[in-house]
Amino acid sequence: MVRLTKRQEVILGELVKNAPEGIALSQLSKITKVSRRTLYREFNELSLYLQHLGLNLQNEQGRYVLVGKNVALKQLQVILGMQTELVEPLKPKSRQNALAALLLLADQPQKIISLALELDVSEGTIQRDLSGLEEAFASFAIKLQRQKGVGVWLETTELKRRQFLSEIMLNELNDYQFFAYLDDKTTIVPDFFLRLLPKKLLQQCYQGLEQKILPKLKVTSDHQVLQLVILFAICLVRSKKHPVKVELKDQLLRYQALVYAFLSAVDEELEQNELTYLAYQLKKGDQNAKSFTYTDEYELAVSLKVKALIALVSQDMKFDFSRDLVFFKKLSRHVITLLKQPHQGLPNVRIETLARIKNDHPELFACVKRAWKEIFFEQTISETELQLILLYFASQYVETKRSDKLAVLIVCENGIGTSSILKQRLKKELPQVKHFKLARIQELNELELGEYDIVLSTLRLPGFPREYQIVSPLLTKEELMRLKTYIKDYQRKYFAKVATRKNKQFNGKLPQTLSFIAATAFFCTELVNELQVKKVDNTGFDLRQTIEKLVGEIGNNIILNEAEAVTALEKRQRLAPIGLPDSSLALLHTTSCAIKRCHFAIFELTEPITMQAMDQRPIVVKRMLVLLAPENMSQIEQDALGTISSMIILNDDTLALFEQGDQKALQSELAKRFLKEIKAGIPI
Structure with a gap:
């Protein structure tokens, strides 16, 4: 599976356009703005790809010509058109992740020029990216080695190599695109990270998991399935040359049996250590994932409006009401019930308990009232109902303890290993954070999300109700700078004034x-x-x-x-x-x-x-x-x-x-x- 670089697209495009006469090397050098030596290297890179299509590149009297059937030329023309439309340059963060993935997968030292061609950037860009990755890798005791004339390579354990590679791919791949890609019969790959592993192998792993393993596990989300496909595929790719060493544990026997069934379905064999490794991966994934979905479209629409209401009140009060999921769920449920049964709302009469809360929090009540009129402008409710909605906000406003120090939740693929080192790096770089908590995605059900100001995640969390920031396991300099800016903005937005309950002052002499x-x-x-x-x-x-x-x-x-x-x-x-x-x-x-x-x-x-x-x-x-x-x-x-x-x-x-x-x-x-x-x- 080949993804062409921009330069290769241009070269092939000129060759197709000038067929059957061909094009002079000097003219092609002028168009591509590279030397003849670089063009020779590109021709060498493209030769196998062209042979696969039934084409050959020949030098006929100083002009380079594509030789082959017209059908093959037309196929290449279609491929170039589709690739130009679908392939986008990688953004800096993704490019650095791509570079890290290439090094993690490589069995031998990699030349800078090869990496540059693979990622369609200059050698200088690769050198700069390597400098950023070197520091990030060092935090995890992974050594980036460089030797002139030899290349670049990583020194680390096989377990770390696989763990990092899977986390990078999970961080970059989109669930929907991944499964669409497995079902698609085209040979064009629009995503760099999809081509890191052979498509046929990914399909094989997916089918084997679906037949023999998934029906027997508590796997409830596409992302968990994607994670298992990636882990199994990486294992099959690397196991023969780079086996892992793990201890056999009694509680893994059930999962080992599932791995045996999988291997039988895909006609593969693995050593005992690899079996145990995959069994452990299954055990980690055998839990219910957090679900944040609504089955009713109307309820989903109302909950989105409630989210906007909370954001507006938060902005006005300089207080982050959105951090507590329980608060969001309770308020959403109350508003959904209120709007579904408007005739059963509270009467517009004075209820002492609610009126007292309104008097204690006049500014908050004014904000809630304004926000309701703006977000739910079609629904008019009584003053008493507004006071009851105020009750939910007042509960958060009064009882939430605030300080200048922040609490951060870090959601990781497994909650240990790389995650712990990531936590230590953040602790060192972000002194304004008083508390860090590591959690796996499966643990989110048990956590009080309202205790954390900011949520960071090394993987996407589809449907997650809180705002969160994606960080790669390596945490490059660029990501760290982005995080620091985000935290400053958060503090400026929500910590302009500290929320305290209105105290009664005893006046007089x-x-x-x-x-x-x-x-x-x-x-x-x-x-x-x-x-x-x-x-x-x-x-x-x-x-x-x-x-x-x-x-x-x-x-x-x-x-x-x-x-x-x-x-x-x-x-x-x-x-x-x-x-x-x-x-x-x-x-x-x-x-x-x-x-x-x-x-x-x-x-x-x-x-x-x-x-x-x-x-x-x-x-x-x-x-x-x-x-x-x-x-x-x-x-x-x-x-x-x-x-x-x-x-x-x-x-x-x-x-x-x-x-x-x-x-x-x-x-x-x-x-x-x-x-x-x-x-x-x-x-x-």
Whole structure:
């Protein structure tokens, strides 16, 4: 399989154009702007290719002529036209990867001129690329050797050679183009990296894997299949001359059996070490890949709009809301439900919990409101629904810890080996990054992506919801410069101001301030000490009867009139859903003249109740959180109850604590939060 260089295209084009008379060497030298010596070398390179097509290049009285049948000449003409249309020059980064791949595949030292011709660049460009690669290779203990008159070669282990070669190819190849190429019967190859391995061998490996191995593995993506095809093909190409040495492990026996079946299908034989090597590759790939797809086209369209909404709010607030996948999924699901069932949205009435969040975050609410109008301009929703959307953003804005230091996730093909060295290089070159995490693509399911500011990957991640940067395993100087620029832009974009929760400041003279703090501490202490987690038997009760039971448990030291309190609570739950999304909790709250003083209680139900959550989805409520307050509250009381509400609905960690925590753990967490709020407001 041959991909012609630009110069070779020009030479053959002139020969075809001037057939059958031929063209003088001096004229061809003038057109191509190269010496006669270079042309002789090109003729030598092209001779085998022309013979394959049924053509010969002959010198007839000083003129060079293509000799062969007209059909062969027409075929060459078609090939030149197609290649000119399809083949594009490699970009610098891909060219360096191509050069590295050629050296990794080579059995002997390579001449600079041969590499230049192969990549269609000057010898000087190859020399410069080699200088950049030399430093990158050295980081991985791979030695680039140069010797005048001999050439260039790499000194490394066979395992490293194969690992690097496969990672480079995975980094450069496109899944769709690769499988289209395997099905295509044309001899023209539009991609340099596709021709690194014989097409027939790639097809053989793909068919063998499809017949004998893939049905028995948990391989769920085209990219995983591509990875296995490349690994098996490289093994078959290099195993006879360059065997690997690996240890046999008992847990690989199942995968070795699959390799035996594959070899039988492709009629090949391998030594035991190579069998073990391929078995290990199968074991690594035998996991479910992360899926980021939508089955419903409408849901996909809405999720893309949600992504744009998040990007717009992030830009306005100088805060990266896009980093947390859980946040993106929750908000997408909420908006999809809202737009699919617009008549079931929240009523446009004041809901204290949501209104309080709006008051605490006026700038964020204004940004969300503007972004909604711009992205979802066709859908008008109520102020209350906008406040609920604000809730999702506020949760991220309040709880995400920010600093000037960044956290970076590096997604690699295997998470070890080259990846670890890549991590060390980045650690050295990027001091503004406080934390690096290595992960394989199969591990993305288990990771909290929101913990990382930036995602880097040595391979493409089709459908991945986060913005990410591709880096090659070698990390050349050019890539490093690009990364540094990207990180600076990221910091400038999202770190212009640090997100902090709005702190309540105690104004006035110091004696009055001291009294205010003392009163706040006393009130908060009462709330914490009175908090109880109680189990109540509501077997066979409907919702009203359950509310009556809970009010009765609270007692007359808090409630003046039980009937009025029950009516107020029932009225509130009819006004709008009180279930908390993605939980087994409902927040039953009211302010009423039937309430003597503020109180917070948690009741575990013996018989769970199915209720609507704020996002209009049904949830099964196992715990009822009851928050009661008198009709006229002081500022201290409002602030303290607001803190409790925020704890419950703004933070996933404390939400889980309210779902499962015991009385002691909840009292401790509540006291810690109150202390934090009080300390934040002390003006000394």
